[in-house]
Amino acid sequence: MDFTIEFDKQQIESIENILQEELIDLGVQSVILMDLAGNVIVNLENGGASHDVYSLAALAAGNYGAVSAMANIIGEQEFSLLFHKGAEESIHFSKVVDDLLLLTIFNKNVSLGFLRLKVTEAIKRIQALI
Amino acid sequence: MALINPKKKEVQVKIVYYGPGRGGKTTNLEYINKKFKKRIQNEMVTVKTYGDRTLFFDFLPFDIGEIKGHSIKVQLYTVPGQVKYNATRRLVLRGVDGLVFVADSMDLRREMNIRSLQNLKENLETFNKSIFNIPLVLQYNKRDLEDEGIPILSVDTLERDLNSRLKAPSFPASAVKGDNVAATMKKIIALTVGSLRKKLE
Ligand SMILES: Nc1nc2c(ncn2[C@@H]2O[C@H](COP(=O)(O)OP(=O)(O)OP(=O)(O)O)[C@@H](O)[C@H]2O)c(=O)[nH]1
Ligand SMILES: [Mg+2]
Numbered sequence: 001m002d003f004t005i006e007f008d009k010q011q012i013e014s015i016e017n018i019l020q021e022e023l024i025d026l027g028v029q030s031v032i033l034m035d036l037a038g039n040v041i042v043n044l045e046n047g048g049a050s051h052d053v054y055s056l057a058a059l060a061a062g063n064y065g066a067v068s069a070m071a072n073i074i075g076e077q078e079f080s081l082l083f084h085k086g087a088e089e090s091i092h093f094s095k096v097v098d099d100l101l102l103l104t105i106f107n108k109n110v111s112l113g114f115l116r117l118k119v120t121e122a123i124k125r126i127q128a129l130i
Numbered sequence: 131m132a133l134i135n136p137k138k139k140e141v142q143v144k145i146v147y148y149g150p151g152r153g154g155k156t157t158n159l160e161y162i163n164k165k166f167k168k169r170i171q172n173e174m175v176t177v178k179t180y181g182d183r184t185l186f187f188d189f190l191p192f193d194i195g196e197i198k199g200h201s202i203k204v205q206l207y208t209v210p211g212q213v214k215y216n217a218t219r220r221l222v223l224r225g226v227d228g229l230v231f232v233a234d235s236m237d238l239r240r241e242m243n244i245r246s247l248q249n250l251k252e253n254l255e256t257f258n259k260s261i262f263n264i265p266l267v268l269q270y271n272k273r274d275l276e277d278e279g280i281p282i283l284s285v286d287t288l289e290r291d292l293n294s295r296l297k298a299p300s301f302p303a304s305a306v307k308g309d310n311v312a313a314t315m316k317k318i319i320a321l322t323v324g325s326l327r328k329k330l331e
Contacts, residue, residue: 012137037225038189038205039133039142052172054142054205058189059175065221066186 007041007130014129015042022122023104028115029089030105033096033126036061041100051105060103064093083112094119096126132227132326139200141326144207144225145318148250149232150242151183151211154271157305158232159188159206162315165308169193184210187222197323198330204319211246220253228265228322230314231298232305233288235272237281240291247292261296265321268293268300269314274307 007015019031024046032053033042038061043053064082071078082093092104092115102123106115133142147155156176163174170192177186188208195202209219231250233243251261270288283291285302293300299317303310 006134007136009136012135035133035225037133037144039144039225041133041135054191054203055172055175055189058187058205058207059177061224062177062186062218062221065224066218069217069221 011129012042015126016044018122018125018129019044022118022125026114026118027110028104028106028118032057032060032103034060034101034103036065036099036101038062049105056103060091060093060101064101081116092116092119094123096123097130102126132322132329134200134329140203141197141200141330142203142205143227143319143322143326144205145228145230145322146223146226147206147208147230147232148219148223148246149211150234150239150246151213153211153232153234153239153243153246154305155208155211155232156182156184156188158230158269158271158311158314159190159208161305161308161311162192162206163190165312166192183212184208185215186210186218194319194323198327200330202323204322206315213245216249216253219249220256223253223257226254226257226259226264227326228267228318229261230267230269230318231292232269232271233292235270235282235288235302236275237283240283240287243288244291265318265325266296266298267314267318267321268296268298269310270300270302271305273302273309274304 023031024044029049030045030051032040034040034057038058040053040057068078084091089105089107094102096102104119147158149155172191175189179185190206192204194204207222209222254261270285276282301310301314303314305311
């Protein structure tokens with residue numbers, strides 16, 4: 001099935017607030033809420049860096065799709081932790097609902113454990129909205 | 131489905147270049163990237179194997195200005211044409227709003243064109259989409275080969291093979307020379323954005 005999730009202005013603002021409070025205010029560089037077609041729904045940055053979010057989203061959608069297909073081949077529904085660690089910056093992916101992904105870019109000042117906790121919290125709050 | 135952001139008044143439209151391996155999809159995007167440099171803020175993204183074959187996709191974001199108060203961001207993608215990459219082709223097709231089918235005019239590629247179009251039809255069906263009612267433009271690429279004495283299919287033959295039922299707009303083209311590359315792109319953008327107009331009212 002193809003999908004269409006439509007957001008109104010108010011939903012987008014509420015999602016922005018959640019992502020700001022849960023993630024950006026705690027030192028995360030950048031968050032992107034996106035769909036699996038590669039569309040950017042919400043993007044917030046902490047002002048420190050500016051990334052090419054459209055290209056990131058296109059690649060993330062492809063990457064997520066490829067990793068999910070690998071999971072299916074070995075008999076898993078999905079892999080729960082998707083995380084790429086760099087020397088300075090890291091990327092964390094998390095499924096929000098079926099067709100929505102939350103991409104978080106953070107540096108070494110933020111621990112992975114803490115980030116996962118906060119991402120889970122943010123996702124719970126977003127799920128309640130949509 | 132195109133994504134409309136009512137807060138930013140922005141629409142993201144996904145257009146995918148499809149077709150047999152080595153048909154010239156990536157070359158189309160490379161030409162557009164060069165020709166319209168000013169309107170393209172970011173680098174073209176390509177995921178290639180050795181020897182320049184597309185492994186996953188190419189991606190080129192392109193701003194076309196405003197329609198009904200919304201800024202339109204067109205995102206051009208190519209799929210990998212090689213038969214073995216069908217799983218990745220399907221991933222790229224997800225959420226597609228408009229399609230360009232790039233056929234290879236070389237005589238030798240006649241069967242490959244037909245098979246690739248059939249494969250497109252089947253892949254769209256897995257997303258409950260029909261090739262008959264999605265915006266679609268056909269491009270008969272590599273017309274320049276004729277000048278080099280390489281046997282190519284006539285436009286009539288290509289029309290009969292590929293377009294007799296679809297009746298989509300079609301362009302003879304040369305992606306290496308740039309002939310009709312922009313025309314193909316403009317046509318698919320017009321068709322795709324046209325199909326969204328109602329939603330933007
Ligand atoms: N003569 C001629 N050659 C072309 C034309 N368009 C593309 N080519 C050549 O054909 C080859 C394949 O082109 P690509 O653009 O990489 O083809 P593709 O459709 O992206 O191929 P895959 O990524 O494998 O699906 C390259 O060597 C191009 O230079 C054309 O209009 N005329
Ligand atoms: Mg290619």
